[in-house]
Amino acid sequence: MSTREQDVLRRVGEASVLVLISLAGGPKHGYALIQDIRQFAGVELGPGTLYGALDRLERLGLIEPLPADERRHPYRITAPGAAALRVHLDSLERVSAAGRLRLQPGGT
Amino acid sequence: MMSAREAPDGRLVDAALRCYPARWRRRHGAEAAELAALLIADGTPAASIAWSYLAGAAREWLAPRSGRPLTALAAALLAATCLLGLSAALIAESAPARAAGTAQSPSGRVPPKAEPTSPGAASSSPHQLTPCRPVPHARSC
Numbered sequence: 001m002s003t004r005e006q007d008v009l010r011r012v013g014e015a016s017v018l019v020l021i022s023l024a025g026g027p028k029h030g031y032a033l034i035q036d037i038r039q040f041a042g043v044e045l046g047p048g049t050l051y052g053a054l055d056r057l058e059r060l061g062l063i064e065p066l067p068a069d070e071r072r073h074p075y076r077i078t079a080p081g082a083a084a085l086r087v088h089l090d091s092l093e094r095v096s097a098a099g100r101l102r103l104q105p106g107g108t
Numbered sequence: 109m110m111s112a113r114e115a116p117d118g119r120l121v122d123a124a125l126r127c128y129p130a131r132w133r134r135r136h137g138a139e140a141a142e143l144a145a146l147l148i149a150d151g152t153p154a155a156s157i158a159w160s161y162l163a164g165a166a167r168e169w170l171a172p173r174s175g176r177p178l179t180a181l182a183a184a185l186l187a188a189t190c191l192l193g194l195s196a197a198l199i200a201e202s203a204p205a206r207a208a209g210t211a212q213s214p215s216g217r218v219p220p221k222a223e224p225t226s227p228g229a230a231s232s233s234p235h236q237l238t239p240c241r242p243v244p245h246a247r248s249c
Binding site: 029030031034046047048049051052071072073 | 132136138139140142143144146147156157159160161162163164165167168
């Protein structure tokens, strides 16, 4: 299986990847996720987009809900989720490196 | 903690949340309302939050999931379209017949699709050529 085929996150969308990156830093609920993503990525994630991403990632088994704290449901990244994020970030890094190389004067 | 429902702008968000399927509202509804209230308190416009939830609700209804595959949704849409088309066709079919029955056009023109199936069945009366059931002295069908 190619690296591209192993990258299950390549089709889930940017919001899901940002949520997974945020959860890689520890379990969080919706509001904390939005604040964290705003801080590290400068992206203002809408609440509708957030819940869509959470549902998608949970269906894929990449995150799991923790017992509810009052109304809030914290989520945490699973082992397959961490592995998928690692593969995706490696893939992004390779693409990014290729792009930077080509932007250099005389780059191919 | 003030919920989105109690906030001044909460009604808009509340209406958007009601657009989600019931199973989604059972699971995320209370938390989503609280999250909206927190975001509004932070200064996020309520309209922006409502719009995000509205778009999320549309995605939730349209997304294929187990037990409700896209084919079932497509079939339901197709059935609804067919019913609408059938109703429109029935209305369109009855309108010229009604007009023929009441207006008594001097030219005596008859809609082409109302022609009899066999040439021998042709009649001089336009009423017998309409798709309506022939009723003596009837002016409309």
